[in-house]
């Protein structure tokens with residue numbers, strides 16, 4: 001068990017230049033909207049390895065159902081979008097902000113569609129490429145390096161598009177939607193889950209505002225949008241909005257989406273996600289850093305990940321934020 005623990009924690013802090021990544025993260029957070037690209041890159045350069053070790057290769061939340069495992073819930077959350085797009089073999093689909101490709105591989109495998117993963121972050125793309133190869137899915141999963149505000153693809157070249165918790169990083173939602181609209185063929189569906197403030201959010205409430213700002217600052221998000229802003233921006237660029245709702249409300253209140261960050265089952269990975277587990281891992285990293293068993297900066301990097309999780313859970317408990325504002329829109333034609 002001790003060996004396991006050391007192994008897990010050491011792997012979680014690769015690559016070796018953690019201190020440099022940490023310093024870039026610190027200098028980039030809170031910058032102006034115009035500098036969103038460097039801010040978001042610095043954020044994912046720092047947190048990707050931690051997310052992967054503690055969460056998995058799909059870097060998103062999921063609707064949790066009683067009796068359904070974490071991994072199954074993650075997959076179901078992705079399949080729901082696959083169904084919404086009517087994915088089938090022969091379709092060419094854009095995954096906007098693909099992370100390290102967990103959703104891309106799951107959907108390609110289940111539906112047989114060709115999925116192009118777009119990402120601004122080269123570190124994640126490098127990992128994604130290796131994982132696609134390891135999964136022998138290169139014939140269905142390809143990658144595109146670029147910004148969703150300026151997608152390096154031809155007009156009308158995709159049969160569908162989706163995103164999972166990626167558009168929340170757009171400094172101008174309508175501009176990003178307009179780009180997705182442009183690369184879709186007429187009649188194609190764009191769907192996804194966005195991180196939004198819910199109607200329970202009260203901007204006049206100092207606690208709410210503080211939590212919103214903490215989430216924006218630490219997770220490299222520009223203003224977190226309301227449901228109305230998402231709907232209005234989709235319509236403004238020409239999409240026909242077919243369906244939109246907070247899927248968090250579809251779930252069982254006994255198993256909230258943020259449950260995996262709070263605790264529950266007892267394996268090492270799930271423990272590392274919980275509040276107590278996050279503290280234990282931080283303390284262990286501090287010791288290992290002193291022993292030079294993990295790179296310098298590791299324990300502070302882990303602290304950032306803890307703050308990101310704690311800010312989100314605090315807002316989630318008040319019901320003022322959701323990572324699953326589901327929207328399904330269609331390009332007319």
Ligand SMILES: C[S@@+](CC[C@H](N)C(=O)[O-])C[C@H]1O[C@@H](n2cnc3c(N)ncnc32)[C@H](O)[C@@H]1O
Nearest residue numbers: 058059060097098099120121147148164166169
């Ligand atoms: C929360 S992660 C979700 C990743 C992936 N969708 C998943 O569920 O595993 C958000 C992703 O959006 C990407 N992203 C953020 N801003 C972007 C931009 N301007 N252009 C392209 N990708 C971007 C990030 O690099 C990251 O991969």
